[in-house]
Amino acid sequence: MISDRIKSNLTNELRRSLLAKVGIVLFVSILLMGLFAPVLATHNPHEQGHSDEAGASYPPLGLTDEITIAQDGERVSHTVEGTSEHVLGTNNVGQDIYSRFLYGARTSLLVGLSGTLLATAIGVPVGLTAGYFGGRVDDGLMRIADIMLAFPSLVLALALMGAFGRGTVGIPDPIVAAGFADGMPETITFPGMVTVVVALVTWVWFARVARGEAMAIRNEEYVKAARSLGASHATILRKHVLPNSLTPIIVLATIQVAAIILLESSLSYLGFSGTTLSWGYEIQRGHDVMRNQWWVATVPGIGIVLSVIGVNLLGDWLRDALDPNIEGEGAGGAG
Amino acid sequence: MAFGKFLIRRLLQGVFVIWGVVTITFALRALSPGDPVNLIAGQVPDQSTRDQIRQDLGLDQPMYVQYFDYLGNLLTGNLGYSYNQRRAVNDIIAQHFAATVELAVAATIVAVVIAIPLGVVSATRRDQPADYAATFGSLVGISTPNFWLGIMLILIVAMQVGVFPTSGRGIAFHEAMYNLFRYGYVLDLLSWLSYITLPAITLGTYFTALITRLTRSGMIDELGKPYVTATEAKGLPRTLVRYKHVLRNTLIPIITVLGLQLGTLMGGAVITEEVFNWPGLGQMFITSLRNGDWPVVQGIVLFIAVAFVVINILVDALYARLNPQVTDE
């Protein structure tokens, strides 16, 4: 499936392109941060700093913040200095921003990767079937795809969340279970409904690309030959059509990871996520206090931008190297 | 002849798509957990009042009856009635869509005005600093969530500079224009401009980045085609060839892509309006969704879908006119 030609194309392109290298570095760093969040974090991301006289909110290290508090009807002002305890400061409930940043990476990647996987699993079979059989099947499936396209992805995702609610699944955190990170949350809150919803709004792009590939392949001589030798449609689809459409699907999947990360952050910014350990949710929080504590909204935003840039660069690299000709496809950044 | 047939086929498809959208949103309402009677009657305990409301809304009917009633109403142009606002959904959309259109158009203008020159420069000075800057800029633009961009603009521009309000719409464009031409008020128009600038940039950035990328790669493809070298050889000035022929051929496919991206524009508008408290359809959509006011949610989704379908038929028609072979496909 991955031929030597593809491999050499990939390495050549990687050697040539600085941006591809940057993309890999960014993506891998974010991936590592997410994977090892419990080890890298300095605080439990849910743990709230408890009050000293100045309240619980700290600016990042090296900055100061003026806090006014009402005490017995009087106003008391405190100047709070950033501490090395909370390198990036704390949010308005006193949680460590650095640690939440790491856990936010985890949520973004979890939803981005599993949402893409799910969308692929829905879209590719639909698209291959439509393209391979053509005719009525194709017409029917593509009309459904048309309907999906008429919904803005964010709007449809919001409506789905509104109707289905915000179910989450708790998964035990293997790193904490293995005893490598004491005091960290024992379960990963996996925003299952969000994942399903983002897959439901993006599968159609996979269906379109897979269909195009299948249409091109079904008239190839070797497919016709296989058919005349008595191979069933299912076998042909699995053995010939699918492998040959993989390249564009992989490229599209990479782009979609970026789109889904943006979509997830938009949903959680609007309060439809299901977990509080999300960059979007944190930005919503920071929005309320931005005049005083601007860092609360700023830090997670940088996380989103960097990871989406990383994934997009990966996508550019794959596209340039493999040239699958899917320019202009993709749900785009709904965020 | 072929064109007429093509158009009819697209229209029929469009009707089907809209029916699908209506059906899906109806299903979502049916699946959603909230009870509309609670929304209307609050906590009125009196069962007979509640039953009365349920009956008035037709909610006591079986789901399929409600569905056909809803379809029937839609055919007469009636989008239903808001649970929360005691107002026809048609009116709500009429009151809010101008603000959204204003924002979307402004964002598109921002995007086109910045992106096309940027894409052209990038393509014609390939691998020079200008190209790198444009490529990098559009990469960042395409990767930035617009709600965060909006917040950063408020934080950095609005709060520090003070010229641009942090939120709200101020005055409607048509009112500002009316006052300009009727009374010669320039201030209203400036005020309008100050309100819309940051939201338009917020919404437009993604599209600026997208169009820059598309223009660049389209131009590069076109510049490599034989006719470019041929016309240049004929002695036509280079710039003319580049900007007139090459750019025109590049833009045609871009328009199609933009038609398809209209949904993204509307999705972006939803969140931009929320960040800037822009009183448009997007904000109304979010508010209604949070309140479980499904008739408004359904109405707005339907409205967006109709706009999407109509604009895409227009784009396709335009495209088919320019490229007759499309109709034969």
Added chain:
Amino acid sequence: MKGVINQSIDRRTLLKLTGAAGATSGLGALAGCLGDPDDDDGDGGDLDLDTLTITQGEFPDVEDPNDHITGPYFNVYDHVYEPLFDVTPGEEPQGRIVEDWEHGDDGTVELTIRSDVVFHQGQELTAEDIAFTLERQIDPDVPPASDQVAGLGSIEGAEALDDTTLELSYSGAAQLAEFEFGNYLRAVSQEWYENDAPTTDDGVISGEDAEAFNGTGPFQVTEYNPGQNRIVMEPFDDYWGEAPNVGELIFEGETSDSGRVSSLLADETNFVDNVQPSEVGNVENDDDVRIEEVTSFRNIFLPMKNEVEPFDSLEFRQAMNYAVDNEEIISDILNGFGAPMSQPTPPEVNGYNPDLDPYEHDLEQAEELVEEAGYTEDDPADITLTVPEGRYLNDAEVGERAADQIDQLPNVDCDFESVPFDVVSEANSAGVDHEDIPFFLIGWGVITGDADYGMFGFFHDDGGVQSFRDEELQTALEESQVEDDPEEREAMLQEVNEMAQEKAPWVFLHQQQSIYGLDADIEWDAREDESVFVWEMS
């Protein structure tokens, strides 16, 4: 959207109050509780401004004054459609359009209204109009299907005796009826409604311009566009009283908390509501604007539905109160802007028990009590606190902190979930055995100034939002409702409060602070009931 829940609970409670046979009003007992009524809340003042802009977090989305029942909406409407009385919690109603009123012995009251009151569009106000307005509100056969019917639960009907005399009939106590018609009757003109008013098919006044408003208040609407969150008014020339001296009064809606403060600081508005505690310093550092605050009658608390495990255990509920440190929540999350709650009734309200102290923060005690309730470190109680987002002051943050504090207990696992408000609202009215969301954060204003108002709905089987079922508490509440002697009744309510503290139906958090930001040169005192009237400014 602060306010809706309170209002809907309020009317619900009232309905029940009025339904209870022979219930003597809580209101009668209140007079004097807050001291003498202000002398200077009459019209005029010495406000002198070209333009006064008031920016609220919530803006009316309906034009009909007789339909919805949301506090911040009335702040706008009351300048256009005036109530018959001036009502301030804890005080006797003051006549406004009504000059004089006299109760008969048969559940009727005769109101004499001023003869010089005209509507903005020229009609004269007659007793007939008020009777008609009341019909719109309470008669299910006369549109609209008004929410306000519940706020007028004891009023049975009205009849105009002549142009200036109106006879209202009511069931229940006279004082209660007074509160109801005093608070909820905002007259519309029958002639206008029937001939000129823009209405929808089902009779709701609903229009898209200034013509959709026609009241008798000191201000008339001159510009309105429902899509714009903005309404412009100017003083009404033919107002019967003295209209405040403001050239133009503008109400605007701005949902973003920081956006409102930005507008105030940029001098785009003169008055904003619901200033975030963290923004107070920003406002006070600016010489042109100032902060005005008052501890409102709005309680913030966590109901625990006691027919759902583990909240059926008294020890467990008490443990939750010991585990939560409401002082810390106030200082950390609310920057000190709030007062800890000790009982269901806020101070200054009739029936408040001054001898009760808030639960102390005591994790050890809490752990022991949870253990007594049958949960251990190996088999901890598993609960989730559900919190609305953006409804009350820093609600999600308050809830997250409370959940975190409970989670400190080794034998309790407390999760936190934030949801849109309507989810919480549904859970709140879903009954005392509602398994899905038995533990949540909600706020509630005891705006009548009587303790019954804050407890009946939550603690009685006939209450609309029952979260707690306890025979003893119910009986005590019922008894207090039929007690005629105000002093005796106050004592009884104080006992009910003590009982409620002991039984711990809620985790008691705090009374919310209403924080307003306004121009430094406007004099105005914030009201506990969260109303904003321009005629009280100077």
